[in-house]
Each structure stands twice: as structure tokens, then as C-alpha cells.
Amino acid sequence: MTNQTGTRTTTGTLIVKGTVALIAALLLFAPFLFQDVRSLEVAARICIFIVLVASFDLLIGYTGIVSFAHTMFFGFGAYGAAILLKQMGPGWTPVLLGAVAGVAVSIVFAVAIGLLSLRVKAIFFAMITLAAASVVLVLASQLSHLTGGEDGITYKAPDLFKPATKLLTDADGKVLKVFGVRMNGKLAAYYFVFASCLVLFLVMLRFTVSPVGTVLKAIRENEARAEAIGYRVVAYRTFVFCLSAAIASLAGTVYAVWLKYTGPDTALSFAIMIDILLMVVIGGMGTMWGAVIGAVLLTLAQYYLRDLMGAASAALEGVPILPELTAPDRWLFWLGIIFILLVYFFPKGIAGTAMEKGARS
Template identity: 55%
Template sequence: MLTRLLSHDLPRNRLLSVVLLVVLVALAAAPFLFASTRALNVAAKVMVFIVLAASFDLLLGYTGIVSFAHTMFFGIGAYGVAIASTHWGPGWAAVAVGALAALLLAALLSFVIGLFSLRVRAIFFAMITLAVASAFLTLASQLSAFTGGEDGLTFRVPEALQPGTQYVDDPVLGASVDGRFVTYYLLFVVSLGLVLAMLRIVNSPFGRVLQAIRENDFRAEAIGYRTVVYRTLSNVLAALFAALAGVLLALWLRYNGPDTTLSFEIMLDVLLIVVIGGMGTIYGAVVGSVLLVLAQNYLQDLMKVGAGAVEGVPVLSQLISPDRWLLWLGILFVLSVYYFPSGVVGRLRAWRARRR
């Protein structure tokens, strides 16, 4: 049953299986394990980035396409819900219409970009997607009457998802069962379903063709596969999953703005997640998202503890200063790429293969 659920794509490493199980249990029980709002926000962000990074891996890891417009579709999903909820008020109808409109727009744009750009060489396609994403970011920032401009849009979600909605008067195992609780588990169930759906796609005959195109597109074309069609479909599927990730983030934050979903920094984060976790493995998106999001949120706090322990030491206290957490974050990522060139998941699977 589990093998079928995972589309016969098992972790193939005992340590990796344990890590994935721990991540799944921690995310499933986060409202009960972590009382602070910050920890719950981190867990929700991990789930959203798992979906976003896995969808980008459909392009980069499985098809060999380098695109810098992926966060554009992420922002389209979030803006769809935000704009619809702002103009029509809180309600499931506004969420449904906004999400559906976002998915249609993401599918249309990705189809057009794929159809007209995927015939060119990889570097030129990357530049085209970067230009389109930059233009969309500028458009979202300037259309203040529609998108809220640089300030973004703050909106209300349906009453069932509002923090003020209490379902149980007393806490259950330390967790308050309210609208925020329901929203979290909505994100958990949908994210898990989307990851399993992507596993099914990459392990289907369609996914095998994408991997063949990644390895040698000329040979795939020679044996009868229209590579442009498959690349375009891969582009559309990745855009749809990214838009759904944006919908989930908007529902959780009840806000969206250019810096929240459209910034180039998010695109770099997604690229780092895929590279560190392991390209061509959906599990790599899980591992990479956990590592990156935890590092971004807790590395500075950890360095504060370390700085307090070495206070007074001339050079060391300056190096471990919390103000330099970005420097150490970069060093950690450089070391991880150096020692795990195929990503964490790829390295773990290679170790198992050598032992066998």
C-alpha cells in the first residue's frame, strides 16, 4: 500500500526514510508539539516551500529546464486569492474563483512561454523567463489599484479559517482548536496530496520521457518523442503546482505582496533547495526545504547562544556575532554543495548503492 502510494519511488536509504518520517510526523503534529506562533509559521512555510521546490524540480531536475519565472506563477496563485477576497469579501466562493482564475492564468502564461521559448537554447530560455518574471514583478508593483502596489493586499479568509473562530473551548493537548488550527491542517493535507501527485507524475511514462529529454533531447526526438510538446507540458504542470503553493501561502498569511511571492530572492531560495536536497528527486525538495527554512529562521538565534558563550574572545566573538548569520548561512550552503554535489538525497542513495 505504501509502495503504491509513493508510486514505487521509495527513499531507498534507511537514514533518508527516517528523516522523511520524522519530517512528516513533525509537520503533522506541529500544532501540538510547538506552542509558539513562530514555530507554527515556520512549519507552514516548510510545507509551502516543499510544494514550490518540488514543482520547480519538475523543470530543473526531471526535464533539465532552467527557468527564472517560477516565482511568477507562485505569485499569481497568491494574488488570485488575495485580489478575489479583497474585492468580494471573505468567503469560499472568492477563494475558489481566485484560485481557479490564477490556475488558468498560470497555465496560459506557462503555455505561451513554453511554446515560444523552449525551442531556443537553455541559456536563452533562462534569460527570457528572467525578463518575463521581472516585467511581471514591475507590473504587480505599479498596479496599486488592483494589486495594492508595494504595500500588497491584506484580506480576510473564510470564517472557518479565521483565528477568531473557536471550535473547542478548551485546548486539546495544548493546542487551541480554532480557525488557524484548521488552516494549518488544510495546508498539511493539500501539500501532502500535491507532493504525492508529483511523485505519481515523475514516475509515470510521461515522467520517464521527461528524464530521457533531460539526458539527451536529441536521442528522445530521434526515437519519436516531440520534445517541445513534453517540455511545454512540463512547464505548464510546474506552473500549476507553483500557483497552488501560492494559494496555500496566501490563505495562511492572509496577505500578499511583491516581496512575499515575486521577489528574486525567493527564486534563489527555491534553486538552493533543489540543489542542496538533490535534483531529480521529489524527496530532495522535502529535505532541502526543511534545511533552508530552519536555517533562515533559527541560525541567528543559535549564533546568539554561541556568541554569549565566547563573549570577550577578541576574534571569535566577532565571527559568531548574530549580525553575520547570512555569512555563515552562505558558508554552510557552499560546504553542503561541495560535499554533496548530487544533493543530500543523491548522496545518501549513492552510499547505499556502494554498500550493496
């Protein structure tokens, strides 16, 4: 029975990991598989949100910390790069300095919030982080001389990422095409996003199986017992809060370089926090693999569900009621229905439920 359980557990895990590997392969070759501009934007957003959701999963899934300030750290990284790129001009120096500044500010805020608040109960800590994020959002909107206010900041990315940059040329000096894809700066920008996000995700994945990651799981399961055997719970929680904040900040910097625009709606909006929460729940908390699945599913739904419903409405024309129910304007209604069904049939998220069923069956 032990062997059977072990085999099935491995099988369930392999299915999830195989799905994640397939997603990674699709993202790797996305510029060649999906050659329209919109698809490339979606692929880049998926890469960014995989890191953002995974870093949030370090808090809520592995440590049991509920925070609503994750977009605040994301915004610090994005605004750090955006402000310096605007003031210093395109180049790698402002990108690196912006990344360092964003991480530094994020860690300072994380330490302050962590040391002051992690001793209180979960709901009170969540409210404190929500208040902090709200204050930063208001400041970003009001400090228009620095942040651009509600209009945000538009700037230029490093020269390597300009669409006019020629990575490879043919004999005539024209941009070389490989499988119909132009080897230009836009392609370089996408692979900068993909490579950066891959490295950050692998770092988090390695952290979860480290001795510190094991302690965090023990704190999540039974905080009193972990403290009784000698672990400093507040110190560990503050550390993981800082790590999560730093990674979210770096994701913000990468997104700022890709988007070439940073504003409250793209970096600090509470809607982004809602998306992160939904992605974590859909994928599965405490699995890390769930971040990949949740980010992919919700992002694809946000970008393509409306189109699918438009096609369905047109196909059902002449049928009573159904064309109105499937009208593109009702895509949020159906997104909510899909989310409810996912939570009902996958109570621990898609990855979490699949791995648990493999262990128990």
C-alpha cells in the first residue's frame, strides 16, 4: 500500500509538473507560435504574474500570512525604474538603479510592517497592509511632479528593446526573419521578461524546499508548537515578508521595462491585488506550481473570454435567450461563474487538488 500511495503521489505531482513544463515551453516559444502583438502582450503579462503570484504564495500558502500590500511592493519596483528611466534617459544604469531602489524601499516597508504587525492576528495584519497599500496609492496619485499622478509616466526602454533595433540582419542589412518572426528589439524585450521571470521563479522554488521553507510550513501548520521548540516566529515571518516584497518589486521593474509606461492602474491598483488572490485560489495555495496554472488561466480568460463569448453569441443567433446570455458584455458574469465552479470542484486549487487526489486515491 505504501508503494502504491507513493507511486500515485508521484503520478499526481508529475501531472501538475508536466502541465507547468508545457506552459513553460509555450511561453518560451510564444513569439514564434503566436505572432500577433496582442498574444505577445498576453504572454509577457503571464510571465510577470506567475512571479507576482508565486511571491504572494510564499506569504499566504507557505507561511499563512494574509497581506493586501503586495501590489505596493510591485509598484515600488515599477516606479523605481520608471522614474529613473524618465529622468536619466534609456539605458541599463537607470534600470539597475531603479531595481535596487525599489527592492530597498520594499524591504524597508516590509520590515516596518512585519515587526510592527506580524504579532497581531491575521485579519488585523491584513487590514494594516491594506491601509499601507492605500496610502501609497494615494501618494502616487498626488505626487504628480515625481510619479506623473493619475497620468503615470511614459519613458523609453533601453536601446536593445526598441522595435527598430536589429538583432540579426540578412545580406542586405534588413532585419532577419526566423519562422516569420522579425529578430528585432521587441523580441529581445520579450525574452528579457521571460528569462528574468524564469530565474525569479526558480529562486522561489528552490527556497520552498530549503530548510527555511520547511520551518515556514511548520509555522503555518502550528505557530505555537514552532515557537515552543525554539523558532523565532516573528523573525521568520518578517524574513519571508521581506523576500516576497523584494521579488514582487523586481517583477514590477521587469514589467515597467516591458510596458514603457507606469501608472497607478498598471502598478498599484487594487484590481491587481484581486487578480493575484484569484490566481492563487485557482491554482492552489502552498504549491508554487499553482501560481503558474492560476496566472495562465485567469489571464487568458481576461483577454480572450470576451472574444469567445462574441463568437458563441453570433453562432447562437436566432436561438431564444442564449445570444443575450452569451453577449460579450456579460463576460465578467461568466468569469464569476467559472471561478465559483473551479472553487467548488477544486477546493484546494487545481494543482493542490490534483496532487492531493493523487495521494489519497
